[in-house]
Amino acid sequence: MPSAKILESKKAFVKEMNEKIAGSLAGVVVAYNGISVENDTKLRKELREAGVEYMVVKNTMLRLAVKGTQYEALAEYFKGDTAIALSAEDPAAAARILCKFADADKTKRFTVKGGFCDGQVMDAAGVKSLSTMPNREGLLSMLAGSLNGIIGGLAVALQGIVDKQEEEAA
Numbered sequence: 001m002p003s004a005k006i007l008e009s010k011k012a013f014v015k016e017m018n019e020k021i022a023g024s025l026a027g028v029v030v031a032y033n034g035i036s037v038e039n040d041t042k043l044r045k046e047l048r049e050a051g052v053e054y055m056v057v058k059n060t061m062l063r064l065a066v067k068g069t070q071y072e073a074l075a076e077y078f079k080g081d082t083a084i085a086l087s088a089e090d091p092a093a094a095a096r097i098l099c100k101f102a103d104a105d106k107t108k109r110f111t112v113k114g115g116f117c118d119g120q121v122m123d124a125a126g127v128k129s130l131s132t133m134p135n136r137e138g139l140l141s142m143l144a145g146s147l148n149g150i151i152g153g154l155a156v157a158l159q160g161i162v163d164k165q166e167e168e169a170a
Contacts, residue, residue: 010061017057017065026091026135028098028127029074030058033081035110043101047085050093054085073121077113090135091117099131 004052005023047054059078059113066074085094095115102112122130133139 008087014061014064015148017061018069020053020086021065021071022069024086024088025031026094026115026130027071027086028085028094028115029077029111029113030083030085030098030102031111032082032083033107034107039101039105043097046097047094050097051088051089051099052085052087054083054094056081056083070119071116076115082113091111093129095131096133099128159165 044054057113059080059082060134062078064074068099075089085098087094095112095117098112102110112124112127114121114123115130116122117126117130
């Protein structure tokens with residue numbers, strides 16, 4: 001039986017993990033087995049630069065952290081070597097980086113297990129589709145391009161009406 005001090009620290013850690021998961025827009029659960037130290041360092045650096053928190057956590061602690069929450073279905077992915085990446089800013093950042101890394105892994109031992117976004121638990125295919133979404137800046141530029149096209153079309157139509165009215169007046 002663990003001592004009361006150790007038990008209290010574990011309870012505090014579970015509570016902290018619960019708050020981190022609840023406060024994140026998205027998260028990705030991966031199997032990190034077989035990753036080299038060099039690749040792990042590169043991966044962690046890229047995730048840190050994107051504002052994603054990546055950590056290796058015991059499966060039991062993760063199961064307790066999601067117990068009774070909307071993410072309880074994530075518990076099925078907490079088997080084997082497990083790491084979790086949490087993104088509080090860009091919902092697709094963690095998925096984009098980790099899926100790119102998993103695709104580049106020649107040994108196929110680093111794999112995406114599942115994740116969550118916007119309160120919904122996703123399997124590996126759902127995380128993969130999330131990873132293909134553009135980031136916020138990309139979405140905004142697509143919207144601006146669409147609006148620019150619409151406004152340009154409206155300007156051409158209005159100019160056509162003005163030209164027609166000038167012709168009829170002359």
